[in-house]
Amino acid sequence: xxxxxxxxxxxxxxxxxxALTKPRVVSLIVFTAVIGMFLATPGLxxxxxxxxxxxxxGLVAGAAAAINCLVERHIDAQxxxxxxxxxxxxxxxxxxxxxxxxVIGGAGLWLLAYFVNALTMWLTLATFVxxxxxYTLVLKPATPQNIVIGGASGAMxxxxxxxxxxxxxxxxxxxxxxxxxAWTPPHFWSLALYRTEDYAxxxxxxxxxxxxxxxTRLQVLLxxxxxxxxxxxxxxxxxxxxxxLIAALGLGGLFVGYALGIYRSYSDALARKTFRYSIAYLATxxxxxxVDHYL
Numbered sequence: 001x002x003x004x005x006x007x008x009x010x011x012x013x014x015x016x017x018x019a020l021t022k023p024r025v026v027s028l029i030v031f032t033a034v035i036g037m038f039l040a041t042p043g044l045x046x047x048x049x050x051x052x053x054x055x056x057x058g059l060v061a062g063a064a065a066a067i068n069c070l071v072e073r074h075i076d077a078q079x080x081x082x083x084x085x086x087x088x089x090x091x092x093x094x095x096x097x098x099x100x101x102x103v104i105g106g107a108g109l110w111l112l113a114y115f116v117n118a119l120t121m122w123l124t125l126a127t128f129v130x131x132x133x134x135y136t137l138v139l140k141p142a143t144p145q146n147i148v149i150g151g152a153s154g155a156m157x158x159x160x161x162x163x164x165x166x167x168x169x170x171x172x173x174x175x176x177x178x179x180x181x182a183w184t185p186p187h188f189w190s191l192a193l194y195r196t197e198d199y200a201x202x203x204x205x206x207x208x209x210x211x212x213x214x215x216t217r218l219q220v221l222l223x224x225x226x227x228x229x230x231x232x233x234x235x236x237x238x239x240x241x242x243x244x245l246i247a248a249l250g251l252g253g254l255f256v257g258y259a260l261g262i263y264r265s266y267s268d269a270l271a272r273k274t275f276r277y278s279i280a281y282l283a284t285x286x287x288x289x290x291v292d293h294y295l
Contacts, residue, residue, distance in 0.1 A: 036161025059108030
């Protein structure tokens, strides 16, 4: 085998490991965690906490994603959206995935424990267990409310960031948690609506599979209205000011408009647009919190 072939094979293996971490998902997790860090202090985040906290949280999140890919490899192979992942394609083995998750997850927890604080490390470990074990192994195959209950793990990143800076979890941190917790159902159910056949083929009890699309469309609307109300709470408790309020009203109003459209005149194209907008919504809302914080 030539050197070029070896290099190409090594690069392909690295890409496969990278794909296991679900980098687009992890990037949003890390982003909200970093926002949580900055919101926790009136000044700047200490460099050590910012670097080690960001890297540690990101590594553990990547490990959780890898375990999720491992557990769901047979489901992923049946779904058009996920059949390209490394495990269904046979690019990585079970033992390689487990070893990779153990190494990056262990490294992440060590960084948090040694360079940040014990509370952040334990909260991050609990988040890992909540997603990789409770959500992936227990909730997702058992109940159509998997997204609602399991959303608690996905809502933890800003709490982790806050704890990294302050060493405690406050009301403000839990409010950031609540925003993401309320955001999760309309975000995932808008995806599930235009991927219903995929989930049904894989026997995953997502809400549109078990309760039908009309009921799911109503739930998307109701949770979006809840999210709209929750997103105003930072202003209500004087955690943020008028600039954030304006952003929350505009962003939330558009999200409600998408949800109303899904409920009244559904189309797969609209559900796909709503899913994509939900990602931009969350990132922009947290960015607005950060900008308002330093104004």
